[in-house]
Amino acid sequence: MTKQQPNNPLHGITLEKVVTSLVDHYGWEKLAQRIDINCFKSNPSVKSSLKFLRKTDWARAKVESLYLSTFDNPSPWGR
Template identity: 75%
Template sequence: MTIEQVNNPLHGVTLATVVTRLVEHYGWDGLAQRIDVNCFKTDPSVKSSLKFLRKTQWARDKVEGLYISTFSRPSPWGSAR
């Protein structure tokens, strides 16, 4: 395992998991408000979103960044809770 992967918060997380968790957390409308792409606005589905994101690196980068900022934050209570 390379050092880059050890520090990569997305290591072992599939793109399908990223999209599914974001949709569960924000909903399609909330996701479309945060990332302005048609696959989240018009007849959205995980399948169509994955197809688009696998072909469009800038959009995938935004989705992965939102996932990291949403789910990788440390707890405000710390580990002593």
């Protein structure tokens, strides 16, 4: 059974999609400037970033926050 999470804006969005979207939007260099973690600076890859972010809650929270502020800007006129 799947639980509904109406108050979770990231419900149904994988961490891989979050990282991939941010890399596509900013690129590794600018992403590393925004979030200062080594997995974005030293030989970055989606795979290594996912491995680190799944283990490190504070870093994952920063990445998810940046994703929401970058891509989830609802307007009163719709999307």
